[in-house]
């Protein structure tokens with residue numbers, strides 16, 4: 001897969017491919033950058049009736065390209081290669097931080113880490129667009145695609161209803177079976193980890209996020225039953241990181257079995 005380096009080229013391509021794949025695309029808002037106006041897209045594909053809803057987000061950190069590219073790869077082979085999605089409504093926000101993507105940096109053009117600002121009373125424009133949209137309906141399952149420059153292998157965060165219901169162990173097992181490296185450290189990012197999984201089951205959700213929160217916690221507060229955050233190692237080739245995200249996503253869907 002050829003890496004796309006420009007948010008406008010990326011967004012145009014996503015718009016084209018997603019239409020072919022049967023998604024409706026909406027512009028949540030636009031960000032002014034270098035004299036241009038870059039749209040932040042949301043894609044949706046509905047099934048019949050009251051099906052559960054999955055939301056997949058990527059590109060909130062601009063220097064983590066595997067997530068947005070995994071979305072492209074998913075859309076290119078949709079729906080034929082993804083029968084797992086047949087039973088649910090799918091929503092995708094493919095690139096949350098276009099200016100960070102263009103600048104190859106974690107934060108947006110103003111230097112703000114967007115993934116710490118959900119629920120704040122005065123969020124940056126990118127997050128205000130998302131919050132206005134997310135508040136209209138709840139999602140059942142949320143998946144956030146990230147990368148971590150410090151990690152030697154894949155790991156994930158999961159907010160699960162209980163330990164026995166966690167999807168994480170199945171995801172790790174599928175990745176290991178496919179030959180991908182796993183971060184086996186017992187402490188990752190200062191948190192206790194077990195075989196690549198940082199699991200929370202009873203984390204109290206604050207009533208308000210005065211300073212802002214990560215996206216997963218915000219969606220949990222809005223009613224998501226489960227949230228998952230994947231982290232891939234940027235030291236590996238892009239194709240392999242994309243494959244790790246997609247295999248993890250496929251495993252989530254087979255565990256979920258709505």
Ligand SMILES: [Zn+2]
Pocket residue numbers: 061064146147
């Ligand atoms: Zn990240």
